[in-house]
Amino acid sequence: MAALFLNRLTLQTIKTESNCIRRCFGKHIVQKSAPAQLFPTASAPRLFFLIHTKAFSTVQDIQDERKKKKKDGTTFSNTGRKISERIIHVLDEKGNDLGNMHRADVIRLMDERDLRLVQRNPSAEPPEYQLMTGVQIHEERLRLREREKARPKTGPTLTKELIFSSNIGQHDLDTKSKQIRQWIEKKYKVQITIKKGKNADEPENKMEEIFNQILQAMPGMATFSSKPQPIRGGKALMCVLRPLTTKEENEYTETQETQKKDTLNKGNGNDKESNVVQL
Missing domain, CATH: 3.10.20.80 (Translation initiation factor 3 (IF-3), N-terminal domain)
Structure with missing residues (x-):
């Protein structure tokens, strides 16, 4: 009986040692074969090269765009001795x-x-x-x-706003007219609001006269985008001035030249008549 127990214990010990050896060798085999599993990831550098190629094509596009700008004549520079054409x-x-x-x-x-x-x-x-x-x-x-x-900038036209009273003095009005002129030169629209003064003796059309005076201070430059109209229950007048278009400027210049010619012709005609009378 004791011999049978000893035999079973020996077999169990051998079996246990075999399992331990198999586990150790199995772990060692897995560790050795682990680098072989990295081969599928070797395609990662290929992804890097693909990204690099895309970036290079973007730079090329920028260079092509610069070349197009040069061909369009938007740049003015010395070509030097590098003449590409024969x-x-x-x-x-x-x-x-x-x-x-x-x-x-x-x-x-x-x-x-x-x-x-x-x-x-x-x-x-x-x-x-x-x-x-x-x-x-x-x-x-x-x-x-x-x-x-x-060159006029593309985009929405900006509007400047100016508010003052009809009791404004001539010096202050000249200053504001100068400011409006500067805005018009920069191609701004100007919204002007004139509040009615508290002076009871003020003429009814004084605010309209002020608008006309401002407009006459910049001939051939501006016109009414919207004519003076009452606001705030008639307690103020508002208008919007805008710069003349190129066509309107040309028409104004032609009109001025025609008027000068007519004036000169009339003056020369009067001189001829006076000479005839003297003879």
């Missing part, structure tokens, strides 16, 4: 047409006269360039900058 059409610094020239001849001419080369019309065939001095390039940049500032 044959170009050239104007000299005085605007004289030199005809089509090879780029090597143009570079030689630049060196001889100490001139710079500026692209004028890239869409022409062949492209048109002009030789200019450094001073001419500087002056042209200033002119383009001033033209860009004078």
